[in-house]
Amino acid sequence: MVEIGYKLASEEHGPLDLVSNARQAEDAGFAFAMISDHYHPWTARQGESPFVWTVIGGISQVTADLRLLTGVTCPTVRIHPGIIAQAAATAAAMMPGRFILGLGSGEYLNEHIFGDRWPPAPVRVEMLEEAVEVIRMLWKGGMQDYYGSFYTLENAEVFSLPEILPPIYIASEGPISASLAARAGEGFINAGTNAEECLIVFRNSGGGDKPAYMEVSVCWAESEEEGQRNAYEQWPVAANKGGLNRVLPTPAHYEQLAAMVTLEDVAGNVPCGPDPEVHIKKIEERVRMGFDHVCVHQIGEQQQEFMEFYRKEVLPHFR
Known part of the structure; x- marks a missing residue:
C-alpha cells in the first residue's frame, strides 16, 4: 500500500507558514511530510530558507500523528555530523516515533558558504558514509571520541537522547549513493532524478523491502494554464537535467539557468491544473517504479487549496 506525503518546501515558505502547512497537511490526511533543509532557495523569487531545525520544533507542537522527515539534510560540509546528531536526537525526542532523519550528500548552493572545498561526488558519498557512522556512534550515548578521514570528535556526548532513535534514510540520485543507502540506511529517498535506476540498485544492493520515498512536484491551480505559468515562474529548476542542481553556487546562477528554460520544459515535468486524474497518474507512475511512499510538492502559494x-x-x- 502506497502512502502519500506532503512536501514542506522551505525554499518557498517562511517558518510560520511551514508550521501551519504541516498542521493542515495532517488534517487533510497526508500520511507524512518531508521538509527541505536549505541555506539558500534555488532562486530569489522563491524567497525563503528558514533554519529547518527551528521549524521542526514548531511542527512538533502542532501535529499529533504526522510523520516528518528531513528531505534532505547534508551532514558533511556546512554542518558537522556531531551537530546533526544532537539536532536530530532533539527532534526525535519532541516527536516520539514519528521523526526520520533523511540525509544526502548536498548541493554546492548550500554547502560552500564558509569557503569549504566542494568535493567531487564520490568523495561526498564517502563523507556521507562517515557522517552516518559519527551520528550513530553519538546516538549510542556516553562520551565519544572519533578520528576519521573527514571528521573528528573529542569528548562529545549527546545527553538528550530520545527513547526511540530515529531511522536514517539516505537520498540517492546515482548508483554509488544508492548502494550506500542500502547498506547504511533504513530507507531510500529520491528527489526525481534517475529514480527507477537508483531504486533497482538500492534493492539489489541489500535494500530489500526497506521503505522507498520519492518526491513529485505538481502545481494545482484553477486551470492547467495557470498551473503551468505558476510552476514556470516559481520552480524552473524542475526542468534542469543531470547534475546541474548540485554544482551551481548561488540563486543568481539558477536564475541565469532558468532564462534558458521554457514554460513547456517545466510543464513537461510537472502535472498542472485541477484534473485529479493527471495527479493520480503521476503518482501511480512512481508506484509502478516500486516506490511505496510518494511525497507531493505543491509549487506556489495555493497550499490550502491544493490540500x-x-x-x-x-x-x-490511494486508500
Whole structure:
C-alpha cells in the first residue's frame, strides 16, 4: 500500500507558514511530510530558507500523528555530523516515533558558504558514509571520541537522547549513493532524478523491502494554464537535467539557468491544473517504479487549496 506525503518546501515558505502547512497537511490526511533543509532557495523569487531545525520544533507542537522527515539534510560540509546528531536526537525526542532523519550528500548552493572545498561526488558519498557512522556512534550515548578521514570528535556526548532513535534514510540520485543507502540506511529517498535506476540498485544492493520515498512536484491551480505559468515562474529548476542542481553556487546562477528554460520544459515535468486524474497518474507512475511512499510538492502559494483538492479528489484513490 502506497502512502502519500506532503512536501514542506522551505525554499518557498517562511517558518510560520511551514508550521501551519504541516498542521493542515495532517488534517487533510497526508500520511507524512518531508521538509527541505536549505541555506539558500534555488532562486530569489522563491524567497525563503528558514533554519529547518527551528521549524521542526514548531511542527512538533502542532501535529499529533504526522510523520516528518528531513528531505534532505547534508551532514558533511556546512554542518558537522556531531551537530546533526544532537539536532536530530532533539527532534526525535519532541516527536516520539514519528521523526526520520533523511540525509544526502548536498548541493554546492548550500554547502560552500564558509569557503569549504566542494568535493567531487564520490568523495561526498564517502563523507556521507562517515557522517552516518559519527551520528550513530553519538546516538549510542556516553562520551565519544572519533578520528576519521573527514571528521573528528573529542569528548562529545549527546545527553538528550530520545527513547526511540530515529531511522536514517539516505537520498540517492546515482548508483554509488544508492548502494550506500542500502547498506547504511533504513530507507531510500529520491528527489526525481534517475529514480527507477537508483531504486533497482538500492534493492539489489541489500535494500530489500526497506521503505522507498520519492518526491513529485505538481502545481494545482484553477486551470492547467495557470498551473503551468505558476510552476514556470516559481520552480524552473524542475526542468534542469543531470547534475546541474548540485554544482551551481548561488540563486543568481539558477536564475541565469532558468532564462534558458521554457514554460513547456517545466510543464513537461510537472502535472498542472485541477484534473485529479493527471495527479493520480503521476503518482501511480512512481508506484509502478516500486516506490511505496510518494511525497507531493505543491509549487506556489495555493497550499490550502491544493490540500483540499487532494483530500477530496486524490488521497481517497490511494486508500
